[in-house]
Amino acid sequence: MSTPTRQRATRMSPAERALSIANAARALALEEGLAAVTLRAVAARAGVAPALVAHYVPSMDVLIARTFASVVSAEVAEIEALLDGLPGPREQLGMLVRTILDGSRDDVTLVWVEAWALGRRNETLAVEVRAQMDAWQGVIQDVISAGVDAGEFETEDPAAVAWQLLGMVDGLNAQALVRWGDTTDRGSLISHAVEGMLGLPRGALDAPGA
Amino acid sequence: MSTPTRQRATRMSPAERALSIANAARALALEEGLAAVTLRAVAARAGVAPALVAHYVPSMDVLIARTFASVVSAEVAEIEALLDGLPGPREQLGMLVRTILDGSRDDVTLVWVEAWALGRRNETLAVEVRAQMDAWQGVIQDVISAGVDAGEFETEDPAAVAWQLLGMVDGLNAQALVRWGDTTDRGSLISHAVEGMLGLPRGALDAPGA
DNA sequence: GCAGATATTGATCATTTGGTCAATAGAATC
DNA sequence: GATTCTATTGACCAAATGATCAATATCTGC
Numbered sequence: 001m002s003t004p005t006r007q008r009a010t011r012m013s014p015a016e017r018a019l020s021i022a023n024a025a026r027a028l029a030l031e032e033g034l035a036a037v038t039l040r041a042v043a044a045r046a047g048v049a050p051a052l053v054a055h056y057v058p059s060m061d062v063l064i065a066r067t068f069a070s071v072v073s074a075e076v077a078e079i080e081a082l083l084d085g086l087p088g089p090r091e092q093l094g095m096l097v098r099t100i101l102d103g104s105r106d107d108v109t110l111v112w113v114e115a116w117a118l119g120r121r122n123e124t125l126a127v128e129v130r131a132q133m134d135a136w137q138g139v140i141q142d143v144i145s146a147g148v149d150a151g152e153f154e155t156e157d158p159a160a161v162a163w164q165l166l167g168m169v170d171g172l173n174a175q176a177l178v179r180w181g182d183t184t185d186r187g188s189l190i191s192h193a194v195e196g197m198l199g200l201p202r203g204a205l206d207a208p209g210a
Numbered sequence: 211m212s213t214p215t216r217q218r219a220t221r222m223s224p225a226e227r228a229l230s231i232a233n234a235a236r237a238l239a240l241e242e243g244l245a246a247v248t249l250r251a252v253a254a255r256a257g258v259a260p261a262l263v264a265h266y267v268p269s270m271d272v273l274i275a276r277t278f279a280s281v282v283s284a285e286v287a288e289i290e291a292l293l294d295g296l297p298g299p300r301e302q303l304g305m306l307v308r309t310i311l312d313g314s315r316d317d318v319t320l321v322w323v324e325a326w327a328l329g330r331r332n333e334t335l336a337v338e339v340r341a342q343m344d345a346w347q348g349v350i351q352d353v354i355s356a357g358v359d360a361g362e363f364e365t366e367d368p369a370a371v372a373w374q375l376l377g378m379v380d381g382l383n384a385q386a387l388v389r390w391g392d393t394t395d396r397g398s399l400i401s402h403a404v405e406g407m408l409g410l411p412r413g414a415l416d417a418p419g420a
Numbered sequence: 421g422c423a424g425a426t427a428t429t430g431a432t433c434a435t436t437t438g439g440t441c442a443a444t445a446g447a448a449t450c
Numbered sequence: 451g452a453t454t455c456t457a458t459t460g461a462c463c464a465a466a467t468g469a470t471c472a473a474t475a476t477c478t479g480c
Contacts (some may be wrong), residue, residue, distance in 0.1 A: 051461095116327075193374070196403050
């Protein structure tokens, strides 16, 4: 039973098929994690023979690395777009922290955590992980630097603060991923932590309408 | 070449052999990560036939979960011993943060990160991960609560602050694990963050002799 | 020494993984 | 309608994984 009897896939141009496979891998990663992005699983998801996936990708290590980059870079772009609409660094930083910690991106968090672990045995992925971390850090650092220039934040090393904040946020998200079921608000306390790092008065980063 | 030609293992009592296998798994986890704790790898490390490992352990999932618990609970015990020698909550909290972030436990951090990922597909491990997180949070919460009682810290929810601090520290360690090669001091900034969370003046958590 | 108890092993199995390659089928072109 | 090009596939392979079990070797008690 349950031999899905896949029929022959409709012929596509190489570009279309490559995209279809990349999308299948992406959806799989978001739903079941990077570890589920396997040759056969991707093929099944794309409605295609396993050999075709192998044909379109140099190796699974590379496909996994690309899939990770696809998922994460989309997240970065999304956040950057949100930041653009805000008036100043203070609002941007507050929104940044709240949005990243709002729990609506647990699927992406899972991809991050698995990438950290898998990167140990997949050098292509490891390189991509570092690149995406740099991208994230850059976004945060830009906000902080702008705040310092505007005289709103106080720190001698915006880059270090950005790394620190990124690490804190990643850890809190990873924690929430494992402790599913607890309803603790992740965002309320960290604002005070960031205020401490940047010499701000208590409550300076609270949401405007709160 | 390189056929190790293992000779028959010297006979041990079940208790001794079980310990030997557990130690082999532990060493393997610390050196190469939880993902390297495989039936054959543990057997080779213990100088024993793979079947013997299977004989002494209900399943590899369980062995991995136990190995994780062994590694992490030792770390918790170590930190608790360190805390005992300090006079007050303020010194304890400062030391806690500095010690956890001093970079000397990257092997344990790797075990943590892999446990988060593997826990998705190993329920026994997932249960153990939550238990060990609870233990860690308990240690931190005790310090914070003592500080609040002593009038040194200011927070309405020591439990939440403890979770928050644990998440932050885990994230920073995980980040350092991936970005090996950077020499950024991980501990300097977080003190200010914690000060922000606990209503402390800047520098209150700095090392005494600094 | 001998015999029994049992710790240990080799052989083997089923699964899952990534990967290769000749063969096939279907669309496009003539 | 026949032919060519190539996207797609089935049939493999090697490696690694967890696991089982009858057979074997070795220690212990007599």
